[in-house]
Amino acid sequence: MTFVVVSPPLSVRGARIAFGDRVVASDLALEFPAGRTTCLLGRSGVGKTSLLRWLAGLLPGTERAQPLAYMAQRDLLLPWLDILGNVLLGYRLRRDAAALRTAEPRARALLAEVGLGDRLGDRPEALSAGMRQRAALARTLCEDRSVVLMDEPFGHLDAVTRLELQDLAARLFTGRTVVVVTHDPLEALRLGHQVRVLTGTPFTVGLPIEPSGPVPRDASDPELLGLQGQLIAQLRRTASGSVP
Amino acid sequence: MRPLITAIGLLLAWEALAWATGVPVYILPPPSRVGVVLVERFDLLMEQAVWTAAEMVLGLILGLILGAALAVVFAASAGWRRWALPLVIVSQAIPVIAIAPLLVLWLGYGMASKVAMAALVIFFPVVSTLYDGLRRTDPGWLDLARTMDAKPRAVLLQIRLPAALPAFASGARIAAAVAPIGAVIGEWVGASAGLGFLMTQSLARGQTPLAFAALFLLCLLGLALYHATDRAARRLVPWQSPQGE
Structure with a gap:
């Protein structure tokens, strides 16, 4: 992409x-x-x-x-959201429904790019440390x-x-x-x-x-x-x- | 398994003590006698147990809602916190048993006064644990939200509140454990039904085994309420504490 x-x-x-x-x-x-x-x-x-x-x-x-966009040493994924929800966190927190809708396909594409395309619905706890950091990378990028x-x-x-x-x-x-x-x-x-x-x-x-x-x-x-x-x-x- | 063995052992010891000392039944009935009454007066006991259970459950729900709402208001607004938090603390400094007669006077002998009493006992552990949880959000998450230009209300609802749910769950467990206290105190002070009411009535008439049977059911009710709350809490908050790493 x-x-x-x-x-x-x-x-x-x-x-x-x-x-x-x-x-x-x-x-x-x-x-x-x-x-x-x-x-x-x-x-x-x-x-x-x-x-x-x-x-x-x-x-x-x-x-x-x-x-x-800011990425810390810890992945800071929210444990109650699935991976897709975590990548879209910024849009949820800004309460911008229209931007959230347009960002969702991008989030999916980014997750596929970092190798987590089949883990969208998983909670962070189900992922390894490396995978969680990939998800955090995707979240950082999704902020665009x-x-x-x-x-x-x-x-x-x-x-x-x-x-x-x-x-x-x-x-x-x-x-x-x-x-x-x-x-x-x-x-x-x-x-x-x-x-x-x-x-x-x-x-x-x-x-x-x-x-x-x-x-x-x-x-x-x-x-x-x-x-x-x-x-x-x-x-x-x-x-x-x-x-x- | 182990608690069961302990319970049976204690019951046997109690039975042996009652027979060996020859204590009159109206002072300390042996468990076998309580068991007989439990079966003979089952309908009466169940009727009262349902009443008390309803008081406990309604009190718990009301207390949880009230406590959670107050905690969120305190977390969201410093003004409210400054004005209302001292009131909440004062409300706990008054022993609930001291205001029980007043609540019965105002709300009547029916269920309302008991529900109010239970809610009064329950809401404080809920407010304090949830408010504490809301204040202890992982600062990393708050920093992340700031760099994302998050709306304050979205941070409260989508980060701080879910992050505080494990704390709320422990508050709810404490609340479930103390819920019977509120309900039973209310029934002792003035009631027309319930296990606490049955206990005072039967003790006054020398029917001590019936009072023990009611106490046994009260104990079972308390345990059931605690376990139901514990299971609900586990389902509601399946994730681990965030700072666990």
């Missing part, structure tokens, strides 16, 4: 993210290129999730810049937003399932402005047109790293593995710098 998507870039200027006295980021300027996937890589606790929640308008006192934010979407899956879902996501999100937060350098290098490393407290964002080739990139590509080594070294350096 293809969508004609005209995606805007997402830009951040002079942003300050703080929880009380704890400043996560200040005077932040960032540009996420339109129609591309940007991966934000950083160690746990550096503030990647805060940045993503800030972009999504989920932090207190924040407003998001434009409509977007040009900007998509994902917070470690495949972090708790086993390695093989994770690779499969990365391939699926890269294919399905083509043309959208996507921001993926991850602590896995390989995931960032496979999915991101751009990879940016977050380091320090308050964090600073490194210059864009742009590996060659289309996404999803082959995990066994020597260039990718070389870059992975560099990224890991960079992440470790910053850690040893921050420990007194």
Whole structure:
């Protein structure tokens, strides 16, 4: 399935993210290129999730810049709805009956595309963790937003399932402005047109790293593995710098 | 199986105690004597049991509806919560047995006062468990709904309320367990029918075995009500607690 998507870039200027006295980021300027996937890589606790929640308008006192779709690490499927109902959740919550009717065929097609075409009527509890995350991917896509934010979407899956879902996501999100937060350098290098490393407290964002080739990139590509080594070294350096 | 063996063992011990000590029947009748009365006065007992069961079931339904409605109103509106929540708490600070005579005075000796009494006992566990459940919605779901531009009422009805149903189910189970208290207190204070009424009448006339037979049926009624509620709750809320992972 293809969508004609005209995606805007997402830009951040002079942003300050703080929880009380704890400043996560200040005077932040960032540009996420339109129609591309940007991966934000950083160690746990550096503030990647805060940045993503800030972009999504989920932090207190924040407003998001434009409509977007958000995918968290947990699938967040509602256990009392079947899979189709979960994928259409946004339309149900906006109480837009007309949009719900037009979205339903799309939801079915998306579920078929993520390999759940025969599980539409199942409850989430009947599905494996990987399948539930596929359903969450379909729900995120069904929102049909040009900007998509994902917070470690495949972090708790086993390695093989994770690779499969990365391939699926890269294919399905083509043309959208996507921001993926991850602590896995390989995931960032496979999915991101751009990879940016977050380091320090308050964090600073490194210059864009742009590996060659289309996404999803082959995990066994020597260039990718070389870059992975560099990224890991960079992440470790910053850690040893921050420990007194 | 094990509860049955325990029950039979207790009954045998009670029987042995009654015979060994020679306690008069009007003080402590042996279970065999209660059993005989249960069979002999079966029609009378069933008539009263049906009456009491009706009071309990109607009280439970009324209490559940009232409790659920209040909990939803409290969750939806801070204004209502601030004004009415203290009243709800005060209503529970008054022992129900203290207002039982008033309810009988206002609503009469018939069924209405007992249903009101049962509903009064029941609605509080329902309000508190459901309201608690409505406040403890998984924040991940609420975040997701916010990014989807959800209408507040849709979030309440389609996320917070279903998410609180397991809490409501445990409230309903507590309610079913205490429903007999309300009904029977009402019958003791003033009634013209029911198992509680039969107990006070038979005790006053020295027919202690009949009072025990009524008590036995009351116990069965309470158990049946609890199990029916438990089964209904399981069917209504088949999913697991969401934060289980």
